[in-house]
Amino acid sequence: MALSQLSLDHHEKAKLSADLDSIISFIEAMNQVSTEDVEPLAHALDLTQTLRPDVAVGGIDRSAFQRIAPETSDGFYLVPKVLQQR
């Protein structure tokens, strides 16, 4: 929850916990199905990837992104100190 920056009150927590339980039992039901002869499905759509020509488009407006970032300095996005192991 901390990682995804979500906050929940008591009522929501109880509701979500019930939802999660039912999702887990749903997955349990899928585990009963034999998938031995089934090709793994990479995508729900029966289409293939369209490719993009290698053309760079510059002139990116950094300030537009940095205005909505929690903290920036000298063009960098700032995050809490990442511990270095040394």
Place this chain on the structure above:
Amino acid sequence: MNSQWEPVIGIEVHVQLATQSKIFSNAPVEFGSEPNVNANLVDVAMPGALPVLNEDAVRMALKFGLAIEAEIAERCVFDRKNYFYPDLPKGYQISQFASPIVGRGELDVHLDDGSVQSIGITRAHLEEDAGKSIHDRFAQHTGIDLNRAGTPLLEIVTEPDMRSAAQAAACFRQLHGLVRWLQICDGNLAEGSMRCDANVSVRRSGESAFGERTEIKNINSFRFVERAVNYEIDRQIDVLESGGVVVRETRQYDADRDRTYSMRSKELSDDYRYFPDPDLLPLQLTADMLEAVKESMPELPREKLARYAQEHELPPATAVRLTRDFDLASIFDKTTDLGGDAQLVANWLLGDIAASLRREDKTYAELPLTAQQLADLVKRIHDGTLSSTLAKEVFEFAWSTEDSIDAIINERGLQQVSDQDELTALVQGIVDSHPAQVAQIHAGQTKVVGFLVGQVMKQSQGKADPKQVNALLRQMLNI
């Protein structure tokens, strides 16, 4: 190293592909820009921004696959590799897990002792690079620069086929040479265009099962690969011999202290919760695309190697050295096409020219000499116009001017004195002015002839042919 133990090494090389734009966005790929100016909404992971695959990244991966005669997956899938780190704003890296674009292939690695080792390439897959974390610039924070985020990478994974640190370094060097040859990567190790991870384990000699391995991350030079792997082999042997166990983990190499140290325990692939990226459809290669890539392939190092041995009858060691560098081999081809004697051209390219390039910190691509100049220089040595001493002088001039070799020779009067009368007069003059030495020679001290040859060469300012001078002197002095 302790001969009771056998090291087993495989490497993984991350190759930044030389595209103009990123693998899944059209932001420019550029090294050394202001932070975050090359990160667009896909690279900063704005919700809803969708990746679109760069066709040149696919072509470059295919070029590599064809060069190592690998199995090419006509249909492949992109997966999400999930992990949390601030320089990966999506929370996952788009990579390929179950179906890489390039499958099993082989790479011939030329070792320093002249032998060739065939190293299995397990796979090579396309993925995106992460951004950069700057730890030392801000007191309370880590700075994030997403310019590198989304740079196309080809991750090449070898089989654990290497048995020494030197072999691992040679394999990295061979891959470096190949991707530069194919022009799919600039090969700039200092800028991180190629990074090598080494998987190292040791086992008792004669055992067939592998020992537990550690992975040394992000080594960025050939020399450091060798040193880091050697350090790690010795460390593991020490651990095992003192009754300990090697722990599966990721280690970092500290070049200043020449040791590796533990970074973190190694994740297993389950920890990354790979799954097919629903934002990207499967990639289906068309026959047209494969055919076009095949046609764009340059003559490969191994093909050139065979041709040099057959067409030019070059010794294998020379041919190997010529085919290590694409630009070097190209100059060799152009020069020999212009009629330059192959062995002489090779000698110059690998000798004086290599030394001059090193001195000026230049690559063969930046060679100031043209193929025409080199071909003419070699021709003038071949036809006796230039002695080796004079050739070096002409070479120095050619290095800094665009004048033709013949113009340099004529303007500066650098041709050998080949006119027989002129040479005879020169030799006669020296004989006349050195009666004492002539007497010594007649008294049996024939070694003194060498001194007189030297005097003639000096008088001629190096333009006489020493062999001819020697013969003339002996004739004149009746010895």
